Amino acid sequence: MAPTDVISWLLDTDPALRWQVERDLLDAPEEQWQATRARVATEGYGADLLSHQDPETGLWAGGAFFPAGFLEDPESRTLPGQPWTATTWSLTMLREWGMDPAPLIARDTAGKLARNAHWEFDASLPYWGGEVDVCINAMTLSNGLWLGAEVGPLVDWFVEHRMDEGGWNCEWENGSTRASFHSTLNALRALDDHERITGGNDATREVRRAGEEYLLQRNLTRRVTTGEIVGPWVDHFLYPPRHIYTALRALDRFRAVGRRDPRMEEAVTMVQDAQQADGTWLQQHVLPGAVWFEVDVGVGQPSPWLTMQALRVLRWWNEG
Template identity: 60%
Template sequence: MTPEAPIEWLLDSDPALRWQVERDVVHEPREVWEATRARVATEGWGKRLLAQQDTDGQWAGGAFFPADYDFDGPEAEGEGMPWTATTWTLNSLREWGLDPDVLRERRTAELLAENSRWEYEDLPYWSGEVDCCINAWTIANGGWLGADVTGLVEWFVEHRLPDGGWNCEWVEGSTRSSFHSTLNSLKGLLAYDAITGGSDATRDARHAGSEYLLQRHLWRRRSTGEQVGPWVNHFAYPFRWTYSALNAADHFRQAALLDGVQPDLRISDAIEMIRAARQSDGTWLQAGRQPGRVWFEIDAPAGEPSKWLTLIGTRVLAWWDSAHG
């Protein structure tokens, strides 16, 4: 392993991770990483998740929670929410680079429209509900699978808060944006824009939400300059819904590449936070992850080198350093 990136260790991975190493770290020709990406559907984690799909198009029988989830049971009391239902599984398959045609051939979008309802007020799956994060994932997954989520995109534009971002607790009366909700909203809109080309309205919403985080340098309170929370430098994969400087920086990397702009200098402190977490062998360590049911493990235990975090940290620093030295 080298201080820059432990290449062979990273390449010795499931196709879902390996193709991103080939593209973003090794910079292999497109035909090389696309061939590896195509294997996501037929090997390893991608194949295992596809095998868990129910005949009605869902996973674990539910939209956001499994059908057998007891809202008054031990999981709800602190064992951690499960990560096996439809939305979380679609998020993984999309982030791992599964060809959406695999799920389109299974009529997944149509089946979810027919059979899946949100646990909140029994609303139809592709219409979303009231939670910004859930709606963001629905936009990203819907755009990926070809579902009509235009109404939900308009919902995002209309529900942006005066300070520029979003907060899942808006329905409870909150008028201040949240780091977590804003980042997840931005990621959903970015995924939609990347697939569809976006619109002036979605780009304006993205830029306003981005400005909310940039004004806070991705990790500070605007009022005091203090660190906004202990989760800012708590790097754990999968990211799920939680904010971290690494999660945010990787989003800003993707947004800059799509929009054709240079990295904003206001994230320089966050970049140095990420750099400081890199170990002498070029890896990043897995922090404690959220507890809860999973289909299977996809990364290292807490305290051990994480291939996912090392991929993400390496490509973030490479993007930043190529522009700013």
């Protein structure tokens, strides 16, 4: 396609993506993009994913983080990746697509999950209290705030589990004392939601600042000890990202909270360099595992989701 066709191409997509194009790239009137956003629950990806929720239990695929029986099935251990169909992943997708939570609230989803969802790691732990994994707890905190669940203790968990470096690591329970790019970005995104919805508190604001500084000290891209690129995933952009860190996803988070810093420049260059001659960005990686349905393209194809995110990041950066 010609570069001039990119916006039209992006608008010819699902409402979950289209409303963000209208708001973030076209500066459409709020009533326009809000009307498009309202369609997420009734058509396309959002309506399809909603249809897979069990009306009695509130669960997707019968499980909290994994589908029911997945961990007990010997054959599942030989499969690449993991399934992305269970409750936590499904709620996260709906929330990140911008769906109004009203249909889920009307179904008493928060209450049903409090009664019926059990963490595969430890079934004695209450669903809205989270478990031990930072990324799982980050999704749970954001989803709980979105649905109006009681997640106060989970907020405190993030304050208590920040590492000395300033970030978080899902491997803390296995003895790790070093923070992780992946875990830190996911924790920050959840704490951002807490700040936006509740106003936050001194403790959460302190750990948010520390987490931001952890990433910025590393230019969003490099190890602080050696200066090497932190991993091959940092510039391998993908959608859906699930729990994976990339420079694009980190920049989109800083864009959302309105914080620029010169230490982001290398990450911005990574995004710029990945743009194709036709104005798009390619899907560079797809995480294996079962899904309810596909929401983006295969590896090597122009990705509407990544193109929208990259364009809004670069627009924000350049305007600053």
